[in-house]
Amino acid sequence: MTEYDFIVVGAGSAGCVLANRLSESGRFSVLLVEAGGSDLNFWIWMPIGYGKTFYKPSVNWMYHTEPDPALNGRVSYWPRGKVLGGSSSINAMVYIRGQARDFDEWKAMGNPGWGWGDVLPYFRKSETNDRGGDAFRGDSGPVHIATMDRDLHPLCHDFIAAGKELQFPHNADFNGAGQEGVGTYQNTARAGMRMSTARAYLRPARHRANLRVETHALAERVLCEGRQAVGLRYRQNGQIVEAHARREVILSAGAVNSPQLLQVSGIGPGALLAAKGVGVVHALDGVGRNLQDHLGLDYLYRSRVPTLNTQLYPWYGKLWHGLRYVLTRRGPLSLGVNQAGGFVRSRPGLEHPNMQLFFSPVSYTKAPPGKRPLMNPDPFPGFLLGVQPTRPTSRGHLEIRSPDPSEAPAIYPNYLATDIDLQEMLEGARLMRRFAEAPALARLIEAELLPGPHVQSEDDLIADVRNRAGTVFHPVSTCRMGPDARHDVVDARLRVHGMGGLRVVDASIFPTLTSGNTNAPAIMVGEKGADMILEDCGSGESCQGRS
Template structure:
């Protein structure tokens, strides 16, 4: 049986960071297990290729939630990366750290070492901000962050001017002094290619003799000696194998697969485990609970001016931008379609921004909620402006549906189960209408397609929100960090309460969801987790 000092499960955003940092000194042997395969894939490396990767059979777990009551019984599609780099290999690449108050709240919940002041050095350490370093930003890290202000679609200028007329201040850096305001997103690309966690952290580390990356190796259960984790059982090439960890097992399988693996291994709610015939190793009712996610919806418009639809829809347009990308790694295919952004308060009652904005110079009126065929937009000039909630109060849960490690778990996000979530999204819908009536936006809007100008009253708008909202793919919190072992799963050093030799280092440890896209804070958790593991190892 193979034996290593550390066994890391999951080569996603956090797992790649952990594997790199733990193997860097050469003192420890590290194994990294990944259920998916190589990230050397055209749809992974080309930035706009995430439209294909979102539904790819081998790159994506392609989860579906249970019917959601707040969505009128609709299911929610949950793409999760099943590839080296995890979801950082299939996401929209928007780099957002979150608000300082998010991390100060983590600390206030009883997690020392996780305030904004504590996590800022890790954020700076992980990034290579091409716009330069300052008191908030780093420039020497492995993750390349690109400013795209000079290459975004011309309609972004109308969006920015309209937002300022609607009362928002211009913000050139959502990761700087404040998150509030309207501006252009920064994205994780390098020389026109996606810069995933695999690109940034794993590629340079794979040359090390003390790091072994096992692809297409799906963990099926953890191995225990009493209350100590000693290794992992996994399936690879049709064979069941085991691997031992002399020091620790680190779970970095993500907000879905980490709690799933814990439950399959006998760590979770005893009633759930017994129902599926799994022996209880450790009772931990918090595993799979506290599920949080951002949801959002779009207002779609027919445009008076050309948009990306006019380039990406006709075959000759796709050929033209495709050749441009192949020859120069530039143009629309080198970007995300989420170009304009922003964070605002839906009412003066909020002390900080509670809503995120997205401006995309492209439209998909035929797409189901949460699904976008990025290379096949509408056959007319169109664009969208979207919103998503920063601090949802709805909480869901995740549970295995059987003892079969290859069966997808039951996911019930309970979206829109609180009145607070419904009301703030209603306020956001009213803001989008106000934004659309500004002078710069009237210049480019020919008509509102969705929800349509006939939808005006609050009840009609709420019905539209329930009908068309969807996940923006930011699940977290399912193995929450906290001091109370009765509700939390890990402590402030990411050790699983009540067990030895086992940590969780990924987005599942978030006690509260952060404001905005989750890849950057997940990378930070990887940096912090690796630092803690090395410190505790002496």
């Protein structure tokens, strides 16, 4: 059995951060265990290639939920990264932190040290913003954040103009002093290539003698002596390997895999574990509960003017832009598809924006989710307007099906379980129609293709939501941070309640879903979690060693 100070499970958005920061001083030895393989893949590094990796089983867990009654029994497809960099290697790269009140709410829920003033320094520490640093943005961090203006599709300006016509202000930086308004997104990219956490954090640290990275290694069980985590058992190349942790085992496997690993290790709801034939190490009811996710809806329009479809659908267009990207790292292949958007209030009287908007100057209508790559746009000029309510109130859960760690868990999103969530989806649908009717966009639209102009009444709009709304791929909170061990999983130092030597550091600890994309706050959690671990080990109070 090999020994390390720290064992980190999962080389994803937070795990790569931990591997770098915990090994940085040279004082501690770190083992990073990843079920997937290398991120050295053309489709990963090319920004538009996420349409390929979203459906590529060699780099993607490709989870499917259980049928959801509120979505007319439909199954949702949940891509999750199974590769160095995790989901930061296969996501759409939009860099959004969330609203200050999101984190102040975390603190108010009994999590000292997690308010906006506490987490902002870690957001700044993690990034290099290509527009430079200021009181809100960083200029020397590992993750490079790219402005897309250089190759932005011109229709994005029409979207922003439509927003202004609707009295929504232009916002030049959604991660600056305020989030509200319409504008263009920034991507996690540098020099026309994806900036995953594997590229930003892991690659610079791989040469360190005190860091060992094991790929194609499926974590099977956290090894425990009583309620003390002492190591990890994993399977690699058909062989069982056990590693010992002198100080801590840290789960950074994400909102699906971290609670799954806890449950198969005997840490979770006692009745569930007993029913699945897993011996109970520590009954902790919150493991796998409190699941939250953004649910979104797209409206598809046929355009009177050229869109990216016009450039990328013909074979010669693919060839030209492919050569352009290879030679210059420029053009539409160097960008994500969600180029513009914003954060707005759907009705008067709200204190904060409650809707996130997306504008994509490209459309795909032929590929059912999870079935085949999104590599061929529609043969006609089209674009998409998308909306997601930022703070859903519905809560789901996930649970293991058996003691087998290689068997995907059962995921119950429980979308639209509250009246407010359904009402906000209706407001979002009407908001997209308002944008389409604004003069700046109306002059460009030949026809609304989905859901179509016949969908007008409230009943029809609700039916459309239930038929077409889908995940925006932001699951969080399945190992929720909070002070109450009856319902929460980790405390404010990210230590698993009732266990020694065991933490969770990833998006599963979010107390609530943030207002926007979740990759940036997951990286922040990695940065802050690493500091906490090092502080606790330095004080000797909470970093429980066994040497």
